[in-house]
Amino acid sequence: MNKKGLAILMRTKMRPLSPAATNKFNQMQIDPQEGSNEASFTPKNASINTQREFEQVREFMHSAISMNKTEILDAALSDFSEGYFSLSEENRRKLLLTLAREYDFDRVQVRELMKQYLGLELPSGEKDQDSGHVEELSLSAFYRIERNLRHALKPNYEVLFERLNTHPGGLKFLSTIRADILSFLAEENFASLRALDSYLKEKLSTWLSPANLELHKITWDDPASLLEKIVAYEAVHPISSLLDLKRRLGIGRRCFGYLHPAIPGEPLIFIEVALMKNVAETIQEVLWDEPPVPECEATCALFYSISSTQPGLSGINLGKFLIKRVIDVVKKDMLNISTFATLSPIPGYKQWLLSKFASAARSDSTFRENLLKPEEEKALLDASLEFNFGKSGMEVMHYLLTSSNYEWTKSAKLISVLRTPLMRLCARYLLLEKKRGKALDSVANFHLQNGAMIGRLNWMADRSEKGLVQSGGIMVNYIYRVENIEENAQSYYSKGHIQASSEVSCFLEDYEKAMD
């Protein structure tokens, strides 16, 4: 799960217990014999109640999986989802582990089928079309066991997923379940829960394939209940006021979302676009500067925010398809637009940089990597002479970047001294720092896997606290060149190759020379 997804997840609240459900559960929990002494609600009783609550929902879950009569099934599915939402976090974890472990498939049967299969002799000339008929005969035994095996390998919990998918509200509920699974897995790694997650993720990505999603242009004429979701889930540049929202949906701006018919009125993901004369260098230009350029003068569609509303869909890349669809729509709509770019945060940069400083400080001086070039080192120490921020350039930078209120942003001198090393190291972070062959930065990884290239680093592009905390205020433009999207995505996917403009690569040449 990427950091952004996690950040969204942290903000979603568990759905509060509805009054109706509370009543229902209280009625079931209170033993008639104990009904009178309501005052004795001791922790022990609470724990008994919690246990009963768990057993109750577990029972609902069992019915939802094993029932065959659809009339009653609908009620069982509703009971289960209502019951689930009423459970404590601990009970949800227990329930999901129960689902993962006790509703798996029959391993004995699978082993039996495998033994049968391995007992069959592979037809020799499998690719030889001439001996078609003999082969067809001998293959039919294979086909039969293979088919049985595919079915035998399906866990029993698949039934629950399938049934919920066709139950009103079920798809959204499945996404909630997956969000819970992910948050439990972040705390502790259960193999069975991970298997459950990977199965559910695959199901969800089938059901949410772009063919089933509708691209919706979100405007001020949309229902408030939908717009409210945009405000709630905007994860990149929070919407400050109704006026702010209205501007983001007004002239010179676009907002598009993907809707699924089973989750009406709530885009799964949405993107905000600004139509501009040039690729913006600061978020200020996009969010606050007025008025927007006349749309007929715009040549660039700038994607300045993309947010997913469903933490349970983490790892299912809807953004890629959304961006491509939006590019298509905008291109058809506005012939004067020829550049498609983002203005993106670099959420992991400062954290990475500080950890680099820390590890340099810890290591032996002989092997210590000085991240700074001599002239940068000198400039930093000179600038801090009067304040004594630290004994080395890295210490000075560390001090400035972590000082409260970001005092350095108020001093033209400090800004200018920090600029060179911060920009250079940022290029290094984006272009060279990887994890399992992919860009370490989650937003970079997102756009690169979608086929974008790194276009330009922008200094002091986001002076908001969030911008300064994440990346010292630096933002980056990723460029989507329609003709290169697939090629870029492919070479990033297979070789981890990151496309960048010469302007950005320049920083790196400096770095490489310094390392020589």
Added chain:
Amino acid sequence: MNKKGLAILMRTKMRPLSPAATNKFNQMQIDPQEGSNEASFTPKNASINTQREFEQVREFMHSAISMNKTEILDAALSDFSEGYFSLSEENRRKLLLTLAREYDFDRVQVRELMKQYLGLELPSGEKDQDSGHVEELSLSAFYRIERNLRHALKPNYEVLFERLNTHPGGLKFLSTIRADILSFLAEENFASLRALDSYLKEKLSTWLSPANLELHKITWDDPASLLEKIVAYEAVHPISSLLDLKRRLGIGRRCFGYLHPAIPGEPLIFIEVALMKNVAETIQEVLWDEPPVPECEATCALFYSISSTQPGLSGINLGKFLIKRVIDVVKKDMLNISTFATLSPIPGYKQWLLSKFASAARSDSTFRENLLKPEEEKALLDASLEFNFGKSGMEVMHYLLTSSNYEWTKSAKLISVLRTPLMRLCARYLLLEKKRGKALDSVANFHLQNGAMIGRLNWMADRSEKGLVQSGGIMVNYIYRVENIEENAQSYYSKGHIQASSEVSCFLEDYEKAMD
């Protein structure tokens, strides 16, 4: 594939080669060196061209499966589907066999994984939750191989199906492909093609799950292009004229269809409903009698026709969900409607009866089963005295039922003599004749598996040629009692139990007594 499905399939034409595609293919086929002698279009050249055409489309298919760049992929998918439609039936068969055989999965890899898996030791207390942690560790190896195995068991052609599903027009194309597969399988049973079919069928039923379908009330205000489909695909009671269609969509009538967003303007299946005072006894009342009763006086919703438009979806029961949805909608809409019933044909009755007569005629007289009761036998022979239709009751019946122009329907006496045995044997056919535990009659099987019961047999209910050919004019009312639907469906599914009214069972008691 049931008979009805087959009947529809027989009527669908291969899409004719579009002029554009013809040009394209001609350009590719004509070798520049041979380009001048256009006159020499001999069978030999034709066969070479056919072979080239096949190779071309096979190449398209290969690209559509192996390409990774989505920009080009869209073109590859279009090329493939356009090319496919241009192929001769023989080439389509060859192509589908190629797909089934050469784009299967890697059996060597699957065997390797199985061997690894069988080498693992099953954790002993698999269901014991206390030893959770030890178990989690040992299970993770299982989960890993199981997951790999699930993927390894996916044939390579799945990629093509998945890609087509998200390609505009692809879902419909897949349904065409499946219709072709089914018609090839009806001619000859290829194990590989059958495996392909079963895989595609599963995919299609996932994609066409009722959650993805929209219930649409079809009215006279719908586009002509949609209504045209209703006329073309009405498989039960052909629509004779625009007036007929208009009446079926007018007062006292309803028509509902299931639409999929990826196949716009073309219901996958539709049902026609008449709102009536009583459950109709003849199709005449429904189709021709005027005027319909005022809707406020109706107490019965009669389903008089259900037709699927996609032979490629054969075996995927959308009808069941459609009927249930329609019952829900009508119930909510019209509180006075309390009975839901069909007036259905019995398409296999006469064919079954004639084959029974034939086998009786062939068998030795000692073992010969006389399908007729003594009084029926006598009445038939008496009635045919003057014409000498045959020497036994069964011969007389055979003669009458197969005589051209159905002369018997013009004689009150013959009608009355035939009525008793035909009705009685019809009850036997519907209630007792089975194939693999299911009702032999395809329409009966359809409604019984949906949870209906057999309510009433209606004599001379359909005097159209089709009605007389199929069932000697008898029709049957299946009754949907909302409160029993699931129970009936379940007991039919698991035990082959057929629910019938006492009125219909009566015929059977007679039969059983006669057999004693």
